Amino acid sequence: MSDSLGNTVASGSFPAPAGSSTTTLNCTSTLAGYFAISATLAKAGGSVQTAGTRPTGIATFGVLPNVTASVPAPTYAHQEQHRFGMQGFNGWTAMLTALGISSTIDDRELSAMEPNGPGTWTPAVTTADTGYSSGQIMRLVRLDGIPAWDSPTGAFNDSAYLPVDQAGYQAYMGVVGSNTEAMRQALTPAMAKNYYQVTWEPDWLDTNANFVQLYKLAYTGLHATDPNAVVMGTAEPFPQLTTQRLQTMAPLGLAQYLDGIATHGYYDAGTSPSHPPERLATDPSPANAANALMNQMRGLRQEMQKDYKPGMKLFATETGISYDIGTSYGPNYPTSNVLFAQAAVVARTHIILLGEGADQTYVFYGADYPAEPGYGTFFDLADPQGAYGASNVSPKPAALAVAAMTRVLDGTTTLGPVNGTPSGVYAYGFQQRGTGIPITALWTHNNAVWSVSTGFSQTYSVSYNLSVDAAGTSGTVQVLDWMGNASTVAYSNGVVTLNLTEMPMYVISKNASVAQSNSTVPLGYLGT
Numbered sequence: 001m002s003d004s005l006g007n008t009v010a011s012g013s014f015p016a017p018a019g020s021s022t023t024t025l026n027c028t029s030t031l032a033g034y035f036a037i038s039a040t041l042a043k044a045g046g047s048v049q050t051a052g053t054r055p056t057g058i059a060t061f062g063v064l065p066n067v068t069a070s071v072p073a074p075t076y077a078h079q080e081q082h083r084f085g086m087q088g089f090n091g092w093t094a095m096l097t098a099l100g101i102s103s104t105i106d107d108r109e110l111s112a113m114e115p116n117g118p119g120t121w122t123p124a125v126t127t128a129d130t131g132y133s134s135g136q137i138m139r140l141v142r143l144d145g146i147p148a149w150d151s152p153t154g155a156f157n158d159s160a161y162l163p164v165d166q167a168g169y170q171a172y173m174g175v176v177g178s179n180t181e182a183m184r185q186a187l188t189p190a191m192a193k194n195y196y197q198v199t200w201e202p203d204w205l206d207t208n209a210n211f212v213q214l215y216k217l218a219y220t221g222l223h224a225t226d227p228n229a230v231v232m233g234t235a236e237p238f239p240q241l242t243t244q245r246l247q248t249m250a251p252l253g254l255a256q257y258l259d260g261i262a263t264h265g266y267y268d269a270g271t272s273p274s275h276p277p278e279r280l281a282t283d284p285s286p287a288n289a290a291n292a293l294m295n296q297m298r299g300l301r302q303e304m305q306k307d308y309k310p311g312m313k314l315f316a317t318e319t320g321i322s323y324d325i326g327t328s329y330g331p332n333y334p335t336s337n338v339l340f341a342q343a344a345v346v347a348r349t350h351i352i353l354l355g356e357g358a359d360q361t362y363v364f365y366g367a368d369y370p371a372e373p374g375y376g377t378f379f380d381l382a383d384p385q386g387a388y389g390a391s392n393v394s395p396k397p398a399a400l401a402v403a404a405m406t407r408v409l410d411g412t413t414t415l416g417p418v419n420g421t422p423s424g425v426y427a428y429g430f431q432q433r434g435t436g437i438p439i440t441a442l443w444t445h446n447n448a449v450w451s452v453s454t455g456f457s458q459t460y461s462v463s464y465n466l467s468v469d470a471a472g473t474s475g476t477v478q479v480l481d482w483m484g485n486a487s488t489v490a491y492s493n494g495v496v497t498l499n500l501t502e503m504p505m506y507v508i509s510k511n512a513s514v515a516q517s518n519s520t521v522p523l524g525y526l527g528t
Helices: 093-099 130-134 166-187 208-225 239-252 293-307 336-355 397-409 512-517
Strands: 033-037 059-063 084-087 103-107 138-142 194-197 229-234 260-264 313-320 360-364 378-380 393-395 412-417 425-432 438-444 462-467 475-480 486-491 495-500 505-508
Touching: 033 397, 059 393, 059 397, 084 313, 084 397, 093 130, 093 397, 103 360, 130 166, 138 166, 166 194, 166 208, 166 229, 194 313, 208 229, 208 239, 229 239, 229 313, 239 260, 239 293, 260 293, 293 313, 293 336, 313 336, 336 360, 336 397, 336 412, 336 425, 336 438, 393 397, 397 438, 397 505, 425 462, 425 512, 438 462, 438 495, 438 512, 486 495, 495 505
Parallel strands: 084 103, 084 360, 103 138, 138 194, 194 229, 229 260, 260 313, 313 360
Antiparallel strands: 033 059, 378 393, 412 425, 425 438, 438 505, 462 495, 475 486, 475 505
């Protein structure tokens, strides 16, 4: 049995009689995290066979962390103060809960609800999604796409043009608004607002004026029937592209029709182990460094502050880390080193999104699916190329890194980037709601030790001194590793010395004023 770094944590043997047999192995673990079991026959050799997208040689499972001794439960004034959503596990309520996920995306596009003609959808408050029906999982309502009958080109699920029947489109949005508010009241009354995303990585070919008109129709229709509507957009693939769209549309009046900003959090030509979010952050060229995820997010917040309504929420509604471009599912891929690197990059990416001022961030994806290898945080055990709607899955290290991250950072507000970190050190401050406990997420990244050709380093480290208390004081802090395992570390003169690696760690301290003064709140972020 190996952990997420490939270290053997347990081993043993048991009789394997001829023919088919079942052996039950009991596991009692004091460690949380991802584990992989490998096995071979002493005389005949062999290994655990490939299953779906899971490579040959391993079976995987996870032990969920319990961080309550270090991080007590936060308190929420309203439900959407939870910070993590996900795509790919709609209806998997137990799985979402285990991962610490509080929101998924619910389709209400005109193309999905009325594909064959207007007025054919009969809205209902009831839902087959157990997460929604139980009130445990919130809904982000997706609205992009018009059916062929309403498209000027006759294209199915058209997201490039204004609908032909503009009045009908606005009226449909009114129906969505009234139904969404009825569902909120019945299922998730602890939500203060309803959240709608109008476009989704729009491949817009129509005029800019018609893009604004689309938002006007959606905004007017939704607000006519939903007093709690928060209309969001424009959800381009990169924060930088969302910034550009907002800049282009601001002179045409788009700000009148947005209550919040949505973006996707992709940042590179392939968000993958080889392309981590910090890859360009240390580039000597300012033009290249501007493309690092943290700098893209800062640019987006600057544009929000400049041209759009103050205090708007910012949701990163999709961000995933795939395997490297050009790779494919197979019996020998991914390797354990690739799985480690994917997990580290998944966690770091979502911490950056929150730390740079996203109110919520959505993990992409549930289990592996075809055509884009590796975005899943779980293996699909049934289909060798993955399948949408997988029914039999097992976790990758990324799933357990997400489970630890949500347990530590959900229920926080963002204090922002820690001031004065040296090149290659990344640190973000957070503060728990209710308790006021300060939490700092930290790691290091070095491009020189991070490549598919030489391996993604599990051992590279740098020493870093983090201020956690007033000068002259001493004591201890709780440090949680990237899988949620806690240790107690002493500090002196208000400073704790940490050994940072490519895996994020979380420092739980006590002096909130030091944490606040040590960080810079993202521009325009309110954390309400």
